[in-house]
Amino acid sequence: MSGFFSKQHSVAQPGYSRWLVPPAALSVHLCIGQAYAFSVFNDPLTRVIGVASSAPDDWKLTTLGWIFSLAIVFLGLSAAFGGKWLEKVGPRLTMFVAACCFGGGFLISALGVHLHEIWLIYLGYGVIGGIGLGLGYVSPVSTLIKWFPDRRGMATGMAIMGFGGGAMIGAPLSVLLMDHFKSAESVGVVQTFLVMGGLYFCSMLIGALTIRIPPPNWQPAGWTPPLVQNKMITDKHVHIDQALKTPQFYLLWLVLCLNVTAGIGVLGQASVMIQEMFKGSVTPASAAGFVGLLSLFNMGGRFFWSSASDYLGRKNTYFIFFAVGAGLYSTIPTMGMTGNMALFVLLYALIMSMYGGGFSTIPAYLADIFGTRFVGGIHGRLLTAWSTAGVLGPVLVNYIREYQISQGVAKADAYNVTMYIMAGLLVVGFIANLSIRPVHEKHHMKHGDFDELDGIYPADDADH
Amino acid sequence: MNNSESSKSSSPWLLAVFWLYVLIPLSWGVWSTLKKALALFG
Numbered sequence: 001m002s003g004f005f006s007k008q009h010s011v012a013q014p015g016y017s018r019w020l021v022p023p024a025a026l027s028v029h030l031c032i033g034q035a036y037a038f039s040v041f042n043d044p045l046t047r048v049i050g051v052a053s054s055a056p057d058d059w060k061l062t063t064l065g066w067i068f069s070l071a072i073v074f075l076g077l078s079a080a081f082g083g084k085w086l087e088k089v090g091p092r093l094t095m096f097v098a099a100c101c102f103g104g105g106f107l108i109s110a111l112g113v114h115l116h117e118i119w120l121i122y123l124g125y126g127v128i129g130g131i132g133l134g135l136g137y138v139s140p141v142s143t144l145i146k147w148f149p150d151r152r153g154m155a156t157g158m159a160i161m162g163f164g165g166g167a168m169i170g171a172p173l174s175v176l177l178m179d180h181f182k183s184a185e186s187v188g189v190v191q192t193f194l195v196m197g198g199l200y201f202c203s204m205l206i207g208a209l210t211i212r213i214p215p216p217n218w219q220p221a222g223w224t225p226p227l228v229q230n231k232m233i234t235d236k237h238v239h240i241d242q243a244l245k246t247p248q249f250y251l252l253w254l255v256l257c258l259n260v261t262a263g264i265g266v267l268g269q270a271s272v273m274i275q276e277m278f279k280g281s282v283t284p285a286s287a288a289g290f291v292g293l294l295s296l297f298n299m300g301g302r303f304f305w306s307s308a309s310d311y312l313g314r315k316n317t318y319f320i321f322f323a324v325g326a327g328l329y330s331t332i333p334t335m336g337m338t339g340n341m342a343l344f345v346l347l348y349a350l351i352m353s354m355y356g357g358g359f360s361t362i363p364a365y366l367a368d369i370f371g372t373r374f375v376g377g378i379h380g381r382l383l384t385a386w387s388t389a390g391v392l393g394p395v396l397v398n399y400i401r402e403y404q405i406s407q408g409v410a411k412a413d414a415y416n417v418t419m420y421i422m423a424g425l426l427v428v429g430f431i432a433n434l435s436i437r438p439v440h441e442k443h444h445m446k447h448g449d450f451d452e453l454d455g456i457y458p459a460d461d462a463d464h
Numbered sequence: 465m466n467n468s469e470s471s472k473s474s475s476p477w478l479l480a481v482f483w484l485y486v487l488i489p490l491s492w493g494v495w496s497t498l499k500k501a502l503a504l505f506g
Contacts, residue, residue, distance in 0.1 A: 017474035019483075026486040162486070168493030210482065282504075289503035296497055345504070 005208075007090030012212035018147040018220070020210055025140030025159035027207035028095055031200040032102060032136040033166015035075075038068050038125070040174045044187040048113060051187055063118060067126050074130025076387030079138050083380025084240050086135070091143045091376075095208035098136035103201025105129025110193035136204065137163065138383070141363045142376030146214050149372070150223050152364040153314070157306030160360035164299030170196075230368075232315055232436075236444040237371030243378045246439050248369050251432045256362050257385035257392070258429035259321055262329065262422040263355025264393030269401070269415065270294055270348065276412045277336035277344070290345065297349040298356040305357025306364060314365035315433060321354045322430035329423035333416040359386075369439060396421070 003009060045064050049055040086094045105128040112120025140159050148155035177195055181188030219225075225235070243249050266273075271287040282290070309317040328347050335344040366382065367375045397418050404414035 015473035017479055019479055020474055023482045023486045026490075030486060030490060162490070165490045165493055168497045169489050170493075172493065172496040206485075286504045289501045289505075292497045293501040293504060296494065296501065299494075 005089075005093040005096055007088075007093075007213065010090050010092040010212055011215050012218075016212050018214075021140070021144055021147050021212070022155065022158040024207045024210040025144055026162040027210075028098065028136045028140060028204050029159050029162030030166045030169060031203050032098070032133045033163040033168075034170030034174075034196070034200070035068070035071055035129075035133055036164075036167035037170035037174065038071070040171050041189060041192075044178060044182075044189050045113070047187050048116060048189065051185065057116075059118060067121055070122055070126025071130035071133060072387060072390055074127050075133040075137065076384050078131040078134030079380035079383040080134075081380075082131075082135050083138055083377030086139055086380070087142070087240070087374055087377045090213060091139045091211050092208050094135050094139040095204060095211060098132045098139060099201050099204030099208060101128050101132030102136060102204060103132075103197045105132060106193045106197025106200065110190045110197065113190045113193065134380070134383070138376050138380040140207075140211060141379055142367075142372065142374075143211060143213055145363065145367045145372050145375055146218075148220075149225070150220055151307070151310050152367055153306040153309040153317075153361060154303075156363040157303040157360040160306070160363075161299055161302040161356075163359075164295065164302050164356055168295065168299070230313070231438055232313065233368040234371050234438060234444075236439075236441070237373035238369075238378075238439055238443050239445055240374045240377040240381070242443050242445075243370050243374070244381065246370075246443055248436055248439055249378070249382070251436050252362065252365060252369070253382055253385045254432040255318055255429055255436075256358060256382060257389045258425045258432070259318075259325075259355065259358035260386055260389035261393040261396065262325065262425050262429075263352065263358065264389055265397040265418070265422055266329070266348070266351065267294065267298075267355065268394050269397055269418070273415050274341075274344070274348075277415070278339070278341050279412065281341065290348075293345070294349060294352045297352040301353025301356035302360040304353065306360035309357075309361045309364060314361060314368050315436060317357070317361050318365070318433045319430065321358055322426045322433060325351060325354050326423040326426040326430070329419045329426065332419050333413075336412065336415070369436070371444075373445070 042061060042064050046054050046058050046061060049058045082094070105124045105126075108124025108128060109121045110124075112118065112124055141156055144155040144159055145152050174192060174196065177192040178188040181191035229235070238246065271284075271291050274290050275282050275284065275287050305317060305321075312320070328351050332344065332347055332351075335347060362382065363375060363379050366378050370378050400418045400421060401414050404417055405411060409417075
């Protein structure tokens, strides 16, 4: 079994089409993206005992909020610590373990709901499922980059777009299943968890069985590495541990963290913001529609911007995110004051597309700076920036808003300062991006270093 | 055991089926979200 899942046994044979790799990656990312739709279970989980309405012994929303938080924390931890293991064992075994963890997490959580033991859900979805999220997120990234040296951005964009799309499938699927299974005695969550755990396990397993790594020296037919090398794209490789000793890693960490902090911050308040800025013309239902529209732009931006980065260059793409983004964030308060809702929606949608683009362009940026050999592991460690931003963004926005209101600022105007501060964060991100230079050659791996690892020095591939 | 016994080219049918396998649920998710988003313009 371990042989079948080993790295050596997942090397592609001649004739294998590289276009099988993106759907293999998508079959994992479309599953784990469900995490962003977990909130659809919140209301039913507060009525597990009372069914029609909450009973005194039912779980409170504050208790349930920890499930998602734990999952995101373990996503970051497993991506950071599991990345090195991924590079050692390959994507197939990593995807298989991710499938077991994510699918198994649902099954343990189903038992937790059945027994009404919250710690089982914390353990199941939060800890074990969270580990599945992190391993599943990073597992196909380096493989895609190696299969698509000519279109690194587009390839990773396809997979990471799937993470955005996963919530769009997960939310209606959960509602559909709960409606099917609910009865006078049950809210239907146990059965829904069991079905979803099984479905997600199977889908992720299909991805694990289909993915292949390219053989040594492989290149796309008819493609040769560009003769005039872009200084910002290296053909050398930096080891995961060595990457942490370079300033580039921390600058890129800051670039991701600031882009995500600003995006998460405004995404979290989008629904309330549009209702308060356009009082009377936006109902809670249309505000929910607005959030749905933003999630579409978030997903589309992941593919669009990372694909565009293949032509624009990674550094220039982030310059656009930070410069245009700062301008858009600063313009939003004016749109609210002038009452131009169409433009307000358009600007918000553009911001969300660049928020998504920040996630999907970063793996290709890492591959350009640190080489392709350990990009999966380095990407995993960089995802701690996402976890940090996940805490920082909402806290910053809520704190600023509460402070403004306590100072007597009208609710509709309390967002203005927030938007200006977010624009300021993007300016800092612009400076961090501006400071990124090629990695000093002392950090590059030498032939001897590779011999210790597996006897292959991948830079030889690039000489062909 | 080698899982990739065949050295033949990947079948275009296999490619099409695998892409449909991921694109159909994704399209359903996008459609469900779009329907919700229409409320904004309704």
